[in-house]
Amino acid sequence: MRTTVLSLLFLITGSLFFLHVASHRSKYLHTQDGDVLTATFSIAAFDPQTGDLGVAVQSKFPNVRAVVPWGEAGVGAVATQALANASYGPRGLALMRNGATAEEALKILVANDSLRDERQAGIVDAKGNAATWTGRNTFDWAGGNAGGNWGTRGEIVKGKFFTAQGNILVGEETIKAMAKTFQENNGSLADRLVAALVAGGKAGGDRRGEQSAALLVVRKGAGYQGELDNFIDISVYDHAHPLQELVRLYEMHKLYFFKTDPKNLVKIDATLCRELQEIMKDRGSYQGEVTGVFDQVTKKKLQDFMYWENYDERVRNDDQIDTEVLRDIRKNYEDWKRLKK
Numbered sequence: 001m002r003t004t005v006l007s008l009l010f011l012i013t014g015s016l017f018f019l020h021v022a023s024h025r026s027k028y029l030h031t032q033d034g035d036v037l038t039a040t041f042s043i044a045a046f047d048p049q050t051g052d053l054g055v056a057v058q059s060k061f062p063n064v065r066a067v068v069p070w071g072e073a074g075v076g077a078v079a080t081q082a083l084a085n086a087s088y089g090p091r092g093l094a095l096m097r098n099g100a101t102a103e104e105a106l107k108i109l110v111a112n113d114s115l116r117d118e119r120q121a122g123i124v125d126a127k128g129n130a131a132t133w134t135g136r137n138t139f140d141w142a143g144g145n146a147g148g149n150w151g152t153r154g155e156i157v158k159g160k161f162f163t164a165q166g167n168i169l170v171g172e173e174t175i176k177a178m179a180k181t182f183q184e185n186n187g188s189l190a191d192r193l194v195a196a197l198v199a200g201g202k203a204g205g206d207r208r209g210e211q212s213a214a215l216l217v218v219r220k221g222a223g224y225q226g227e228l229d230n231f232i233d234i235s236v237y238d239h240a241h242p243l244q245e246l247v248r249l250y251e252m253h254k255l256y257f258f259k260t261d262p263k264n265l266v267k268i269d270a271t272l273c274r275e276l277q278e279i280m281k282d283r284g285s286y287q288g289e290v291t292g293v294f295d296q297v298t299k300k301k302l303q304d305f306m307y308w309e310n311y312d313e314r315v316r317n318d319d320q321i322d323t324e325v326l327r328d329i330r331k332n333y334e335d336w337k338r339l340k341k
Contacts, residue, residue, distance in 0.1 A: 040081040041166030041205060042068055043178050043196050044122045044130070047189035048161070052231065053077040053124060054217035056193035058243055060168075060206045065214035065235035073220040073229040076102060076125040082138045082167045083118035085109075096125045103131040103158045110156065117154065120144070122163035131156050132163040141207075142167035145179045164196065170204030177203035190217045190232050194250055201243045213242035215250060224257060225312070232257070255328060259313050265320040268294045272321070279333050280305050294319055 042057035055069035055077050070089030071077040076096040080088035088109050095105035102123040110116045110133050117135035122144060124130045132144035136154045143150070143166070147159020157163075164178040181199035185192045194215060201210070213236040222231040234249045236242040268276070270292035277298060280286035285308065286301045299319070306315045306325065309332070314322045 040064065040068055040079075040120075041164070041169060041174050041178070041197075041200050042079040042081060042122060043162060043164040043182060043193055043200075044069075044077045044079045044124045045162035045182065045189060045193060046077070046124045046126065046128050046130070048128055050189065050219065051126065052189040052217055052219050053126060054189055054193055054215070054232070055079045056197040056213075056215045056246075057081075058197055058201060058205065058210065058213040058246075060208040060211045062212055063235065063237045064212040065216070065233075065237075069214055069216040071216050071218040072097065073218040073222075074126050076105075076123060077216075077218070079122045079163075079165065080119070081165070082120035082135065082142070083115060085113060085115070085119055088119075088121050092121075092123055096123075101125055101127070101131075102129040102163075103156060106131045106133055106156055120165055120167050122146070122165045124161070124163060128161050129158070130160060130163040131158045132165045133157075134165060134167070138167045141169040141171050141174075143172060143175060145175050148179060148183065164200070166200070166206075168207055170207045173203040174200045174205055190215065190250065193217070194247060198243050198247065210240070210242050212236050212238060213246040215246060255324060256310050257313055260316075260322045260324075264323045266323055266326070268319050268321055272326075273298065276302060276321075276329075279329065283333070283336070 040057055040059040042055060044055045046053050053071050053076060055071060057064050057068045057079060067084050067086055068079050068081050070093060072093045075093055078089045078092040092105045092109055095108060102125040106121060106123050117137040119135045120138055122132040130146045132146045133156050134142050134144050134153045144157060144163060146157045146163040147161055149157055149159040151157030162182050164175050166174055178196040178200040182192050182196040185195050215232055215234045217232040218229050219231040220229055223229055232253060234253055236245045239245045273294040274290055274292035277286055277290045280301055281290060285305045288297055303315050311325050314325050
């Protein structure tokens with residue numbers, strides 16, 4: 001029954017479509033038919049503690065976010081690269097949504113692709129199964145590691161919890177560094193994905209250089225205001241140092257989109273209240289007296305100020321404030337005063 005369902009699903013989600021991207025640079029590698037080759041290294045992973053699924057990727061290719069990483073909360077994550085078949089993303093997720101494991105989904109995708117030997121892909125599902133494929137004709141160095149397991153080109157390698165893969169790399173050191181870093185690091189899935197990607201870059205990365213990067217992590221209802229599943233969705237479209245920029249943007253994302261960690265809360269006492277009133281008054285968002293009394297008027301003005309400054313996810317309705325927000329408010333105020341001079 002399961003085989004029948006998966007077969008039918010494959011027919012429904014059926015026809016292949018290939019990636020055709022217009023490039024503004026001459027250094028990209030092309031096939032004779034003009035299909036763009038996205039030389040890339042990526043890691044797709046699952047966190048059994050939180051259920052998070054995600055992909056981190058870097059490439060000598062513009063806007064890699066639009067091509068390589070795919071994810072669906074409670075279902076799986078897919079990285080599709082080399083001669084990228086972008087349909088591996090939605091079709092792989094559809095197969096897993098309907099009961100396929102990561103390995104089964106990848107087998108179906110590869111088996112029905114006449115250009116399978118030009119492809120590279122990594123898939124994880126929401127049960128922690130992981131699988132990777134590197135086609136025989138992908139450019140050196142190319143290969144992958146699924147959960148610590150290595151294989152040869154032209155075979156599906158399976159493992160648990162993560163899969164790292166890359167093509168046109170300086171060497172296998174990139175994938176070794178990614179796998180080792182992901183396995184040894186603590187922290188959230190996103191922290192580990194970013195750390196692994198940075199380690200891969202330091203170990204050699206794409207032998208043509210750097211251009212773009214992306215981080216996608218999905219979790220049910222964890223996006224903005226609880227309405228979306230894209231917990232983290234960051235794209236570095238075109239940058240001289242995309243990995244450094246990805247790290248910077250990730251830190252910014254955590255401030256503006258993550259909710260407050262209760263251990264970071266402090267009470268707004270008279271001294272802190274006075275400081276906040278002075279800052280808001282100077283910035284034109286508070287017209288009252290600087291009293292040091294955190295009354296209802298001051299609280300409402302602070303809430304409004306925090307919304308204006310984009311701390312939406314950390315606005316509170318009590319007499320406490322997030323120290324990470326407070327630190328950023330102080331930094332921005334000092335920057336504002338310097339520019340004002």
